Amino acid sequence: MGPMNSAIDRYVDLRDRVDRRAGELLARHGRAITCRARCCDCCVDLTVFPVEYHAILADLRRAGVASLPIDPSAACGFLRDGLCVLYEARPLICRTHGLPLAFEDDRSPRRLRTASSCPRTFDGADPAAIGVGPADALEVEPMNAELFEINLTFARERADGEIDPTRRIPLRRLVEDLAAMSVRPSASRRGGDDHGSGRAPRGGAE
Ligand code: SF4
Numbered sequence: 333m334g335p336m337n338s339a340i341d342r343y344v345d346l347r348d349r350v351d352r353r354a355g356e357l358l359a360r361h362g363r364a365i366t367c368r369a370r371c372c373d374c375c376v377d378l379t380v381f382p383v384e385y386h387a388i389l390a391d392l393r394r395a396g397v398a399s400l401p402i403d404p405s406a407a408c409g410f411l412r413d414g415l416c417v418l419y420e421a422r423p424l425i426c427r428t429h430g431l432p433l434a435f436e437d438d439r440s441p442r443r444l445r446t447a448s449s450c451p452r453t454f455d456g457a458d459p460a461a462i463g464v465g466p467a468d469a470l471e472v473e474p475m476n477a478e479l480f481e482i483n484l485t486f487a488r489e490r491a492d493g494e495i496d497p498t499r500r501i502p503l504r505r506l507v508e509d510l511a512a513m514s515v516r517p518s519a520s521r522r523g524g525d526d527h528g529s530g531r532a533p534r535g536g537a538e
């Protein structure tokens with residue numbers, strides 16, 4: 333992308349990089365990653381940093397989404413029949429679901445880096461035990477650190493001081509904000525058959 337003028341631009345750039353890395357990891361691990369549409373056991377009601385919230389809201393408005401269906405009884409209100417209605421605009425955390433994640437193992441005396449994943453993926457095996465190391469995993473800590481910094485910049489950009497960068501925003505607030513904005517009506521985006529709870533599309537069948 334060209335010069336990045338705003339924190340929202342930087343957030344979108346980070347999101348694109350996370351998606352690219354997720355794509356690489358999916359290509360590398362293939363069917364060993366068993367995360368598929370309609371498994372949504374890791375979906376929960378989320379709160380997100382203000383920059384992420386406003387980027388998602390802007391995406392939805394750009395797409396002409398005037399209202400969102402919400403299921404108050406679902407683990408995340410944006411699940412519909414096991415699919416994510418926010419799929420294209422979903423938060424970063426949802427883009428990491430199912431992938432092996434790199435982290436520093438505080439149980440190891442030398443604090444070695446290792447990888448972990450959802451217990452359902454890799455057929456329930458511990459990634460480290462089957463030779464999946466941090467180089468084959470998503471680095472979440474730098475992603476979170478960059479998101480944190482972009483969020484602070486976002487709050488500074490708002491000269492009116494309206495944004496408190498420490499106050500996370502419930503994703504469910506999208507419903508009322510979209511309604512209040514009364515944007516032109518259009519069908520909301522759906523997750524399609526690619527995925528239920530935020531994983532990038534897989535090459536394999538469900
Ligand atoms: S990470 Fe994937 S496989 Fe694991 S619970 Fe979530 S959706 Fe299911």
Ligand code: SF4
Nearest residue numbers: 375408416426529530
């Ligand atoms: S992937 Fe979608 S349904 Fe699942 S937690 Fe994220 S926003 Fe909610």
